[in-house]
Amino acid sequence: MSLISLKDVKFSYDKTNPAVDGVSFNVEKGEYIAVIGHNGSGKSTLARLINGLLSPDEGEIYVDDIKVGDKKTVFEVRKRVGVVFQNPDNQLVASIVEDDVAFGPENLGIPRKEIGERIDFALDAVGMQDFRKSSPTRLSGGQKQRVAIAGVLALKPQILILDESTAMLDPKGRKEVLSVVKKLNKEQAVTVLAITHYMEEVVDADRVIVLDSGKIVMQDTPREIFKREKELKEIGLELPLASYIANKMRKNGIELPEGVLTEQELSEALCK
Template sequence: MEQIIAKDLYFTYDKQTPALKGVNFTVQKGEYVAIIGHNGSGKSTLARLLNGLLTPTLGTITVDGIVVGDKKTLFEVRKRVGVVFQNPDNQMVASIVEDEVAFGPENLGVPRKEIKERIDFALSAVGMQDFKRATPSRLSGGQKQRIAIAGVLALKPDVLVLDEATAMLDPQGRKEVLSTVQKLNKEQGVTVVAITHYMEEVTKADRVIVLSDGEMVFTGTPKEIFLKQKELKNLGLEVPLAVYIAQKLKEQGVEIDGDVLTQSDLAEALCKL
């Protein structure tokens, strides 16, 4: 089922230089889509359009058939599409984890007893159930970002949009957040739209959309995208090191079996030689 349908999305901040110029794409229910592009490619604009923080200048975007950008249905859309932003410090409202997670459901007017259940659900979904009474400012970046995800999950969204949610984290934190997101996608069936400029993060996606200068340049599985190494390089994007090594080895005539996307894939392929 198509959950998100974007048609001819066109957006401009200042009426002169468009940030998006006619983007078309659909996202299936339960799909994990990665949107990748260099700085200024329009990917963050796209994240903001997805839950109505911005309204498209031209074109339409619908979520579960609801048009995004209409004032009357704004909250219906925002309930369905949760966004996790880049800086964990700048998206927290409360000084205590459980109050932070409660913020969304409180806004929706959810009764207190159900808020309690939602907090427990959201915190255990991100593996932070032991930190209910903790202070976010004392947690690590990865933990903070998982709390931010829990804060969004408490709204029970169908779609989780990550707007470069790992960009400010250390490798450990990035790992924590990515595996949490993957788990949510696989176990809870949450549709994920992950916006990033790290190529390593797209390997786990079902589908990748490559944006450049406000236009969609490629779309396909990670494997298909990685084959376009030269084109990606021209766009200022690098394929992951493991993929790069595998391709170079293949060019040199080394027989690499299977599809190498990650380092462990590469290690396995090399061991088979």
């Protein structure tokens, strides 16, 4: 069975306008999935449903064969699904980095010695060991988000959900966070579900899920998704800049392969 599986999930905040409207998909272990959609398309609601912060009105969600939404299993689910949110300032609990990373394991009642080991592991994984005793207020946005990731990793999750975790960061911070996440996905086999509206962050994903008005409207590899410029535009999305320029050049009669995704690819195609 898949690591995450959603079956016809519906959810509404006000019982009239559905935020998530009949969504079904599966995620396999080790996958890197990107979820895109304009603001208000339901993508953040999805994150909250998968780790049980919200319960679906209809349909079923399973994580590692555990049904999400039961009161009894809620911690079993949250142990497996870590979420890093958008605002780095609003998810750190403690005034010292290591205390913050300890928060999750403390909640689970893990013995002190093991908490220490988990802090070591988590801070090493995000490259923040040197800031162990620092106060988060003195860190940059990117560093704060890395600490937030460490706080989640200390729970040893199988799945990491990034709920627009790079939206408030500068380009440097965004790169830091993305490279940490990619490393976790490759080296620790952490399954990643990255919710974003930076198209450039999507191009390396194994699969992209496109949401509009709470429904999945496309689901494919990035290369296939970004061939559908017109459809994306209709639902408030754009191409990565390199793809956009490539398409524009093609319209001007310049011969280029279809499905160019990155600057690198465009540059190589032009320099041929």
